[in-house]
Amino acid sequence: MLAVRSFRPTLSMLWLVLASLLATPAVHAADDDAMLEAVHAFLHREAQSLGDELIIELRPPSARLPACESPDPFLTRPGDVPLGRISVGVRCGSEGRQVRYLQAEVGVIGDYPVLARPLRAGETVRRDDLVMRQGNLAELPNRSVIDIEEIVGQAATRAIEPGQSLQEHHFRSLPLVERNQRVVIEARGKGFRIEREGQALEPGAMGDRIRARFDSREVVMAEVVGEGRLAVDF
Template sequence: MRASLAALAVALLLPGLADAATLRASVEVDAPMVTLADLIADAPLDVDLSLAVGAAPQPGRRAVFSGQQVLDLAKAAGIGIDGTVPRAITVARSGRAVPQAELQARVADALLEAGAELADVRQIQFNANDRAALQVARDAEPVASVESVDWDAQTGRFVAQVRLEGMERAVPVAGRTIRVAQLPVLRAAVAMGQVIGDAEIDYVEVPAYRVSRVALLDAGQIVGQAARRPLRPGVALTANDLRRPVVIAKGSLVTMVVQAAAMTLTATGKAMEDGGQGDLIRIQNPSSNKIVQGKVTGPDRVEVVIAANIIN
């Protein structure tokens, strides 16, 4: 009975030691300094928890504090700790990440100043761990500045020294640039024989290393040409996909023109194949059934290349 009364007396005289406060094993903080208030749960209301334990990690990072060290500080503040004392307490600092587009824009500017071309910086990739480490405090604006950049034009790899608001010094951020090409492609599917106009052309941006050597890079090589076969939208085109528009259809009657000295002779022939402007096609002379070659010079009109015995 006497022992119980003694314990009650101690509890009444030292209320701070009577409450069952516990140490947190992990916690997330916003401030740059970690205090007892961050690390102790269920502390009595009449104790000062503002005692600093140590500096918080950088935003977005973690740090580990000794559980024994925090226990000693709590005792010094008159706070009794109940329960198991964790060997280590993990403290994470909350933060705001720099938007990737913002970081890409800042690095692109630095690369252009370092001699890169616009096509080199259209696609920029970062080391995931380096970018994740670029965070600022929640109440700060995530604005980045690039102090310097080391770039290898051959491999595209770079290391940029990036500083954020509140940082004492810049941190390295590694990544690589991917050179891109603007490819003219079709907006929609095109049927075989359809002539392609300006309205049918769109552009896509692709890594230059993926562009085939035979791909057409100039829309001028496509506009005005006809599809040799049905063509899909959004893919690179080659010369084999296109042909001159058909102005003479296979089986149609054409006017064959033969230049002979000062005379111009004409005769009617039959086209043995389709032909576009400037194409050489086979023509049959109905009178002799002979086959000759003619160059298409216009609708239903060819200039005969081999003139012997075609007009009887």
Template structure:
């Protein structure tokens, strides 16, 4: 599921006639621009071959919006743009400034990994277990969209034939054990530093771990590969 931490605003504002737009539903031009913004936002993190279908809903019939000469669509902070979502409309040129949200349904069909056969939990994935095929990924959270098959990974839960492979299906990789010596990498503006440290916990993929470095200092780091971590700023 995709989220945006800041406001995403349409490049062109909507120009609406100076009349109320609440009771009559969403004007055609508004609906078109809202749909375009939803599609652009959904495509931002998708491969080029993905298909995006957007259905724009209606404003709440109880709304009575003040006349506005210029209305601007935007993506609210943190809003998910797959599946059922809401986009914003705000008046930026009118006697009364207002802001409302409009329901949208965003369907995303993209190439992804699906199970070629039923796979029980604990299966070590082999090439023949998966096939690369278009599927609706907006109905699932965290689909595996990378074109490289996760061969060698272990399933944490079962997959039905044809089911989309998602990140939660994959058992977290352990890159090292507690007490192992690991290489610690720091990266910053114009510099990169490496040093050795001792892991104080198991190195699980995507989970922070404490590492003791030279001088006894303890830092937080992210496991990224076999006996390798990246220091967290």
């Protein structure tokens, strides 16, 4: 016959069990706080160049997970500006093998450009055409222009009214080189730099890579570096 033994817990034993149950969530909460503080500091560093006043809201993981030792936050889309609703990864442990993901909302009170006057399609943007307005940059449409230098000298792709937020697709770079234009092609290499005349085989704006032909009929890919000027590396 199987013998079953019973026992009555003492008061000290009950206190010990209760204390252990209460202590566990507190430890996890402290661990979550340390991870959230690391993520908050990381997002502050990444977004502080956009403005002086930041609004950062974090949503901790809903599942109860082990402690995240040595939290190392990173953006899940490297190179993006952390603005609006984003996902943040956190590597845990000395080797970063465990990864957690958090949802965050980042708002920045900063300045952004708007037009001071109407702009016609095809018209070039001048610095005097722009004024700065202040607001929450996270509330602007996607791909909004924040830096004036991005659009000064570009042409409007459509008619734009003053006061509205400006987006990247509203503008295009003006071609500095036209098709079949005679150009100066700067040939660069280790320890030498030579300028030769040639012909552009296609139009291009600053930074574009286009086909060009030397007078010797050799065809190369060259970068537009100025008005009527190309550069090619050898």
